[in-house]
Amino acid sequence: MKGAGMNRIDQRFATLKDQRRTALIPYITAGDPGPAHTVGFMHALVEAGADVVELGMPFSDPMADGPVIQKACERALKHDVRLTHILAMVEEFRRNDDETPVVLMGYLNPMERMGLQAFAEQAAASGVDGVLVVDMPPEEADEIAPLFKEHHLHSIFLVAPTTSKERAAIICAHGEGYLYYVSLKGVTGAANLDVASIEHQLDSLRQLTSIPLCVGFGIRDGDTAAAVGQVADGVIVGSALVSRIAENCDRPERASDELKALMSEMRQALDA
Amino acid sequence: MSKFSDLTRLPDARGHFGPYGGRFVSETLSFALEDLEKTYMSLRNDPDFQAEFDRDLAHYVGRPSPLYHAERWSRQLGGAQIWLKREDLNHTGAHKVNNTIGQALLAKRSGKPRVIAETGAGQHGVATATVAARLGLNCEVYMGAEDIQRQKLNVYRMRLLGANVISVESGTRTLKDAMNEALRDWVTNVDDTFYIIGTVAGPHPYPLLVRDFNAVVGREAREQSLAQIGRLPDTLIACVGGGSNALGLFYPFVEDEGVHMIGVEAGGDGIETGRHAAPLSANAPQGVLHGNRTYLMSDEGGQVSSTHSISAGLDYPGVGPEHALWKDVGRVEYVAANDKEVLEAFRELTHVEGIMPALEPAHALAHAKVIAPTMRPDQHIIVNLSGRGDKDILTVAKIDGMDF
Numbered sequence: 091m092k093g094a095g096m097n098r099i100d101q102r103f104a105t106l107k108d109q110r111r112t113a114l115i116p117y118i119t120a121g122d123p124g125p126a127h128t129v130g131f132m133h134a135l136v137e138a139g140a141d142v143v144e145l146g147m148p149f150s151d152p153m154a155d156g157p158v159i160q161k162a163c164e165r166a167l168k169h170d171v172r173l174t175h176i177l178a179m180v181e182e183f184r185r186n187d188d189e190t191p192v193v194l195m196g197y198l199n200p201m202e203r204m205g206l207q208a209f210a211e212q213a214a215a216s217g218v219d220g221v222l223v224v225d226m227p228p229e230e231a232d233e234i235a236p237l238f239k240e241h242h243l244h245s246i247f248l249v250a251p252t253t254s255k256e257r258a259a260i261i262c263a264h265g266e267g268y269l270y271y272v273s274l275k276g277v278t279g280a281a282n283l284d285v286a287s288i289e290h291q292l293d294s295l296r297q298l299t300s301i302p303l304c305v306g307f308g309i310r311d312g313d314t315a316a317a318v319g320q321v322a323d324g325v326i327v328g329s330a331l332v333s334r335i336a337e338n339c340d341r342p343e344r345a346s347d348e349l350k351a352l353m354s355e356m357r358q359a360l361d362a
Numbered sequence: 363m364s365k366f367s368d369l370t371r372l373p374d375a376r377g378h379f380g381p382y383g384g385r386f387v388s389e390t391l392s393f394a395l396e397d398l399e400k401t402y403m404s405l406r407n408d409p410d411f412q413a414e415f416d417r418d419l420a421h422y423v424g425r426p427s428p429l430y431h432a433e434r435w436s437r438q439l440g441g442a443q444i445w446l447k448r449e450d451l452n453h454t455g456a457h458k459v460n461n462t463i464g465q466a467l468l469a470k471r472s473g474k475p476r477v478i479a480e481t482g483a484g485q486h487g488v489a490t491a492t493v494a495a496r497l498g499l500n501c502e503v504y505m506g507a508e509d510i511q512r513q514k515l516n517v518y519r520m521r522l523l524g525a526n527v528i529s530v531e532s533g534t535r536t537l538k539d540a541m542n543e544a545l546r547d548w549v550t551n552v553d554d555t556f557y558i559i560g561t562v563a564g565p566h567p568y569p570l571l572v573r574d575f576n577a578v579v580g581r582e583a584r585e586q587s588l589a590q591i592g593r594l595p596d597t598l599i600a601c602v603g604g605g606s607n608a609l610g611l612f613y614p615f616v617e618d619e620g621v622h623m624i625g626v627e628a629g630g631d632g633i634e635t636g637r638h639a640a641p642l643s644a645n646a647p648q649g650v651l652h653g654n655r656t657y658l659m660s661d662e663g664g665q666v667s668s669t670h671s672i673s674a675g676l677d678y679p680g681v682g683p684e685h686a687l688w689k690d691v692g693r694v695e696y697v698a699a700n701d702k703e704v705l706e707a708f709r710e711l712t713h714v715e716g717i718m719p720a721l722e723p724a725h726a727l728a729h730a731k732v733i734a735p736t737m738r739p740d741q742h743i744i745v746n747l748s749g750r751g752d753k754d755i756l757t758v759a760k761i762d763g764m765d766f
Contacts, residue, residue, distance in 0.1 A: 149664075149665065150533060150665040150666045151533065151538065151539075151542050151651060151652075151666050152542075153387075153388065153542050153545050153546065153652070154388035154390060154546075154549065155546075156546070157532075160532055164532075164533075167665060170663065172662075172663040172664075173663070173664070197650075198386060198650045199649045199650050199651060199658070199660060199664045199665075199666070200663060200664030200665065201664070202648070202649060202650060202664065203647065203649065203660060203662065203663065203664030204664065224388050225386045225387055225388055225650065225653070226386060227385065227386075227387065227389055227392060229376060229385065230384055230385065230386055247389070248388060248389035248390070249389060250388075250389045250390045250392070250393065252390070252392070252393035252394070252552065253389060253392065253393060254393060254396070257389075257392060257393075257396075261389070272389065272390055275390065275549065275550055275551075275552060275553070276390075276546075276549055276550035277390075277546045277549060277550060
């Protein structure tokens with residue numbers, strides 16, 4: 091268990107700021123295509139340039155996700171992947187990597203069923219650094235936020251293009267680690283990035299908070315990563331990676347190679 | 363004042379019914395829900411809006427619906443007098459249209475040219491397609507692939523009305539998955555789309571506004587009861603899936619402590635088998651799905667359970683948050699009727715009264731069959747006959763071994 095020192099997410103963004111680099115944040119669904127592959131994929135992502143790893147907690151009803159991540163959830167749930175298994179994966183990952191921040195992303199119901207107190211305790215003990223609960227806006231976080239704080243887990247929140255100024259202020263007041271700016275209207279895996287509009291929105295968010303602003307949804311290759319990287323502190327890529335896993339369900343080594351290839355392409359594009 | 367008066371003041375400003383309800387949604391939906399809440403709150407007590415709603419209910423839906431004394435059935439059961447609130451006689455054949463009329467008026471005021479809906483049995487889809495046709499709105503209805511199979515007639519009805527029915531192949535391919543897909547659509551097309559939710563679930567303000575639009579059922583039943591029976595009824599019975607017809611009937615009686623209320627959930631093969639859709643009667647744990655906290659059937663890992671019911675309209679793992687609170691405070695008793703009892707009640711009402719109920723309210727009738735004989739002939743039960751059974755003829759025929 092990490093000490094009471096700085097959260098790994100804050101450390102990592104401080105370092106990136108010194109280096110004037112943009113964070114590259116991959117997302118994969120834990121347990122997809124099978125629980126045995128996840129830790130290997132996480133190390134592969136880091137090796138190819140990931141600064142933070144987001145690990146999805148599969149849910150039967152992922153309302154905010156498009157078909158790519160829905161199917162990843164279904165593949166993982168075929169193996170009955172539960173939160174306790176996911177925390178064990180993080181613990182295993184930590185044996186060889188004590189530096190890269192790990193953020194869990196998912197829906198509230200599995201956490202509630204485990205018990206919020208137990209989840210917060212065990213997540214912190216496993217080496218998790220932050221949690222993004224997709225279906226829990228700050229207004230509904232009265233119970234969970236203090237528990238996360240007590241265990242030094244950052245509460246990460248989404249901001250959407252449609253979020254009002256008043257709500258953005260509330261979210262910024264609660265958000266820790268980084269803000270996840272959703273670049274477009276829709277579900278994960280959608281297309282059509284508008285970088286000028288993202289830049290405009292990030293500018294107004296910077297009036298409200300000093301934490302890093304990362305952008306997800308619609309980033310699928312080096313070009314889109316570089317374009318968004320011009321205006322954001324970090325880029326988040328999910329469906330593009332999960333598609334690579336989907337195409338290679340029976341060939342996990344090949345999936346791992348493809349994850350690395352896409353990450354390297356994005357890393358180079360961001361650092362160029 | 364009654365000890366239940368506090369219940370009439372819910373939800374609170376953030377959509378909570380005690381520990382239930384709320385707005386557990388991705389940030390991508392917050393704007394649309396805030397916008398809807400603002401629109402609805404500004405119209406909720408607006409006399410012009412209410413007058414327009416009442417006019418449509420009278421002249422398009424055909425309200426008030428009768429309160430019918432099922433004398434022959436009551437005599438046969440040998441106990442309490444059973445009265446049927448005839449929502450099956452509404453235009454489109456169910457209570458669902460009360461709510462879609464109301465939400466369509468909101469859609470019209472919002473100026474959005476497209477409406478979407480989720481549907482289980484297809485009644486809400488038909489009611490939505492109907493109001494969309496009338497207002498010239500584009501309409502797309504999400505429906506689980508399994509429900510499309512068992513409700514073919516309603517699917518065709520929606521298509522005739524000009525709606526596009528989209529088959530949902532994800533998850534359990536039933537109502538809950540249709541709702542997931544509709545929410546995803548809304549997130550993506552929020553600028554031009556109004557989402558007409560069909561039940562008292564979903565994120566705030568849906569449980570509030572769907573209840574309000576259906577409460578006409580209970581207001582009428584209360585007046586009719588006073589006029590026809592000469593007093594309030596002893597017992598109200600309604601089926602509960604998401605729970606919109608039950609809340610519509612119950613809500614105007616909530617302060618009448620002498621009126622016992624019973625919600626009947628889908629017992630499927632029996633609560634003990636686990637193959638049911640009765641989160642309240644089975645004491646399912648609290649959970650969060652589709653934007654609200656409620657009783658929710660889920661496994662130990664927190665994954666939402668698949669459900670089973672003979673009626674597609676009740677085949678849902680959660681229940682409206684207001685019902686969850688009413689269970690906890692003891693205002694309503696929740697029980698379950700299993701598929702076999704439901705079919706018996708369906709056949710019995712058809713034979714004895716010449717009224718063919720939908721399989722959903724046949725759950726309420728099945729429970730009336732159980733309790734009426736335990737009551738005196740001078741006691742009165744109102745059952746919400748929330749929809750007609752034409753849509754279920756193929757399902758029943760299949761059980762009878764008939765093939766069309």
